[in-house]
Amino acid sequence: MRASSRLAAFAGSLLLVARAGAQETKFEATGDVTFRAIGGGTAGASFDHERVLGPVVDLSRDQGGAWGGNLGDNDVVLTVTPAKIFGVGISVALTRKDDRTDIEGLAFGQRLRLTLDGKRFHGRFGACSYDLERQKSGEYYGNVGCFRQAGRSLVTAAFTGKAILRLLGDASATSPPLPQLPLALIAVLPN
DSSP: OOHHHHHHHHHHHHHHHHHHHHHHSOOOOSEEEEEEETTSOEEEEEEOSSEEEETTEEEEEOTTSOEEEEETTEEEEEEEETTEEEETTEEEEEEEETTEEEEEEEETTEEEEEEEOSSEEEEEETTEEEEEEEOTTSOEEEEEEEEEESSSSOEEEEEEEEEEEEEEEGGGSSSOOTTHHHHHHHHHSOO
């Protein structure tokens, strides 16, 4: 058997093993985060204990506890501690007190400062600010504004309006899972 044939056979067997392993770990969401700008677009991400998955995010926890995959257009490997998520492009501090979760730091060059509790979701991410109040339905509804500047004072693009942040399952828990909730928010929020 030629070397190229052996290499092709080996690659084929690796592909079969990878597919078999992927079938064993079926993704079953325990939490869901959806952000919808009224009159605009919708973005969402779901998660379980081992994975965060959505159109612009596909992260998995490895056996050592690191999270790796794709977030936005960025390939990442993230180290997670109870108080921090960090890796190339991300350095985020996490603070929890009672039903309040604070997320603060940098994500791919964008400043991030968000607070979520049983009554409000507010803060900033990049050029966008959020001030949403929890509704009886469990959704957060309120104002969002995004402004882009080109130079010292010239606003080149702006969006202001209403938005809905929907947290389902574990995402709506008094103590939502970390790092899944912050990673899902980074994936779905406009910035």
